[in-house]
Amino acid sequence: MGNRTVIILKITEKKVVSITYSLTANDQHIETVDASHPMLFLHGNSGLPEKFEDNLVGLSKGDDFHFTLLPSDAFGTREEEDIVDLPIENFYSEDGKLDSEFLAVGKIIPLTDEQNNHHKAIILEINESEKFIKLDFNHPLADKTLHFTGKIIEVREATKEELDHGHAHGLGGHNH
Numbered sequence: 001m002g003n004r005t006v007i008i009l010k011i012t013e014k015k016v017v018s019i020t021y022s023l024t025a026n027d028q029h030i031e032t033v034d035a036s037h038p039m040l041f042l043h044g045n046s047g048l049p050e051k052f053e054d055n056l057v058g059l060s061k062g063d064d065f066h067f068t069l070l071p072s073d074a075f076g077t078r079e080e081e082d083i084v085d086l087p088i089e090n091f092y093s094e095d096g097k098l099d100s101e102f103l104a105v106g107k108i109i110p111l112t113d114e115q116n117n118h119h120k121a122i123i124l125e126i127n128e129s130e131k132f133i134k135l136d137f138n139h140p141l142a143d144k145t146l147h148f149t150g151k152i153i154e155v156r157e158a159t160k161e162e163l164d165h166g167h168a169h170g171l172g173g174h175n176h
Contacts, residue, residue, distance in 0.1 A: 010157040011056045013044040016158045018169045020055075020066075021150030025141060038153045040168045052148070059152050069146040071115045075139035083124065085132040098126070103133070107139070 011017055018038045023098050033039045043053055051073035059065060067115040071077055102109065103126060111119045125134035162169055 002066055002157065008060050009157070011059050011152070013045055014158050015043045016154075016156050016162060016170075017041055017043050017056065017148050017152065018154040019065075019152055021148050025144035026149045030141070030146075033150075035153060040170060042158055042162055042166065042168045043100075045166050055148075056152070059155075061152055061155050063070045063152045064150070065152070066149045069148070071143050071145060072146070074146050075141040076143075078138045082137040083134065085134050087133045088126070088128060088133055091133055094144060098128070107133075111135075 007014060018040045020033050020035050020038050022032045040046065043056070045054060049069060051069050055067040055069075056065060084124075086097070091103055103123060105123050105126060107123050108120050109123060111121055113119065119137060121135035121137045122140065123133060124136050127134070152176060158168070
């Protein structure tokens with residue numbers, strides 16, 4: 001039997017990374033991503049906070065990680081100007097009514113602006129008498145110090161298609 005070389009890939013720019021993790025913020029559990037549905041992303045093009053990706057550089061399959069991101073390195077601080085009142089008629093259905101299943105205080109809703117940019121906002125208040133809906137466009141994790149604990153499940157080379165598309169494909173990634 002001949003010698004066999006095993007190449008251990010380390011996380012660097014343009015590698016596809018699969019991880020599991022537990023996230024807490026301000027001593028409150030936020031989410032857990034387990035091995036049955038790991039998170040898959042193209043390093044350097046994930047949309048995740050840059051410091052998140054920086055903390056994974058150099059790690060390999062099987063490595064554990066634990067790090068903390070301050071709000072300035074994660075989703076920033078809450079900004080009062082990102083809380084806005086919009087006319088309630090913007091949310092009427094074709095029959096002139098509010099969709100109470102879609103619109104509820106505390107619900108995160110997708111919105112599109114005049115330039116066709118996509119945003120998400122949390123409904124803070126629905127005021128039918130004064131005809132406005134108060135929305136918070138701040139990220140839900142703004143102002144929070146984030147603590148990640150997890151494991152690297154896989155590191156692999158990105159395919160040409162993944163590089164061309166700018167995202168990872170497969171379980172936990174983007175499927176076309």
